Amino acid sequence: MTTTETAQKLPLHDIHEQAGARFGPFAGWSMPITYPLGVMKEHLHVREKAGLFDISHMKLFAISGPGAVALIARACPFEPGEMTPSQARLTFFLDDKAGIRDDLIVTRLGDTRFMIVANAGNAAADEAHLRALAADFDAEIEPLERVFLALQGPQAEAALNRAGVATDGLYFMHGREPKPDWFVSRSGYTGEDGFEIGLPETDARALVARLTSDDDVEWIGLAARDSLRLEAGLCLHGQDISAETTPVEAALLWAVPKPVRETGDFVGAEALRAAIMAGAAQKRVGLKPEGRQPVRAGATLYAQDGSVAGRVTSGGFGPSAGHPVAMGYVNVDLARAGTQLAAEVRGTRVPVAVHALPFTPHRYLRG
Amino acid sequence: MTKTYFTDDHEWIRVEGDIATVGITDYAQEQLGDLVFVDLPEVGATLAKGDTAVVVESVKAASDVYAPADGEVTGVNDTLSAEPGLINTAATGDGWLWKMKLADAGQLDGLMDETAYNAMIG
The missing domain is CATH 3.30.1360.120 (Probable tRNA modification gtpase trme; domain 1)
Structure with a gap:
């Protein structure tokens, strides 16, 4: 209370x-x-x-000024200069190890104006990070009330x-x-x-x-x-993704355009290129528990030979799916849809199958 | 003659002779929200006071329901396996959880009656 x-x-x-x-x-x-x-x-x-x-609780930041494009290109792994006005995309702030500090939506509002939507829990850290980077650019950061x-x-x-x-x-x-x-x-x-x-x-x-x-x-x-x-298979920062996970293992590399992966000069670029080269040991997947019992965040996942296969990062019941739904990280050789695993729940092993994400189809209206 | 007791953990215990029927209160189900799964004990299982007897799971979280006294499980509400929402619609009736044979009914002394419980939840 x-x-x-x-x-x-x-x-x-x-x-x-x-x-x-x-x-x-x-x-x-x-x-x-x-x-x-x-x-x-x-x-x-x-x-x-x-x-x-x-x-x-989520925070809006307006970024404007002649250096806005360059600042965002430094802060995020994509090319903001290639966005058409009104276009938005999912991106990240990465740290030097390519860990995900936060996931964000960046919208281009004009030639030199962008909107960033940041997660509540990371808003203060995001602002400090952005301001530190902005010292080298002619851009203004305005947290909006x-x-x-x-x-x-x-x-x-x-x-x-x-x-x-x-x-x-x-x-x-x-x-x-x-x-x-x-x-x-x-x-x-x-x-x-x-x-x-x-x-x-x-x-x-x-x-x-x-x-x-x-x-x-x-x-x-x-x-x-x-x-x-x-x-919908969407990540909650601090649970499914964090500074401990890179976009490679989080299966979010699609948000980083190929040329940017190769030559981009964003924070974490070197580490991200290394992570791509090395490949991830684990990968984020959907998980469908058998039966009605939900499998929650924190549960350990086991392979059929009894070895540890990974962990659940989000889990609950899917009212539209009509069954429990979860996501988590598993060793890459066990990441294929249909792979049978088991989750430990209160001392018993619940059968869980690796499942494609999303569980319910996206119904976005694309232009 | 039946007597109903209530615990601080928002459980009700209806006692007839040495058999107690246990469930969660209407207040508790309201706090938990829509229930989607109930993990019931085995009939014949021995429970000690304070043991987790049942786990009820809402969309969001799992919550323990404790044994209010020592005893042996004599029945469980199997209907809940297919219809966990019964706890939301009839917490103190058809949504009961388990029945147990009390080893010592005296362990229930000191629990609240309905008036005291209602005063506690305000």
Whole structure:
């Protein structure tokens, strides 16, 4: 309880309280974990209609100035100069060992302006890291005070339009600033079509009032956000990826364009090239436990000969999949889909099969 | 004559003679959220007070349910294997977890009655 009380409150805390949210601590914030609908129905509602998430714990940084492209090319393993305005991509801050300090979404808003969305738990470290790098570049880093909302699900676009926010011409992994202090992108962390909207608190209160009066929209808490992203095969930093994992073993090398892998001068470049050359000993995979018993983060995985095969980094029940779902790291020779393993749960071995990710198909709207 | 006790850990124990039926309270199921799996003990298993008798798993987490007293498991609610959500909809009725033969009913002395329990959860 004390952690919840000392945790920082979201700007819209009162609205969540009125909506009957149950709160819990996450990354220093008191977050709505579930609403009266409950995690199962909240999860399914997102896949069927539209779910509204308050993700204001995440941090938006605007990067602007003549050196913005060069700064981001130094900070992240991709070529920001090749992005067209409004284009967004998943990328990372790597450390000198190519460990993932944080995973980020970077959106190009103009020739010399970008938006970075960072994870809550890493926001302070990300800002310090970026500022240290920025000393060598003519670029300004502006942490933004915004309410950050996500509206996710097949009805998200229609509901957002009904609430007065235009989405025309906006496709998956694109974003724009439709008016001062607003940032709207077609993105999310559920595997569904959807939007993320950063906006000032006053505007947010008005938008939330319109959205929550829409029959297709329900508030969705952090518990369902976690089960949705796990079914969608998406990583939670600090759990599935961390400074201890490189993009190679995390199976996220697709986010680093080939020419950048070869010649890019980003932080961690040498270590990443070495990691690619050496190949990973373990690889991140999906895991499907047999039966109904969930296999949770931290469980050890065993090969059929009884040797240790790896570990589970996220696990729970997938309401849309209809069975337990998990992901984790296994030795590369055991990473092929269908490989039979066992997870140790409370002293007993639960059969687990390596499974392709995602568990539920992505339904992004691409241009 | 039946008597119902409540523990600090949000379990209820309904005692008839030397047989106790154990479940979790409505407050507990509400805190846990939608349950998706219940790990039940074997009939005939011997439990000591404080042992983990059952593990209930929600979408997000696993929680232990402790034996409130020493005894032997005489029955388990098998319906929960297919329908763990019964605990959410009927925590104090059809969502019971296990029955046990109490070795010493006196171990339950000092547990709360319903009024005291309701006062505790506020």
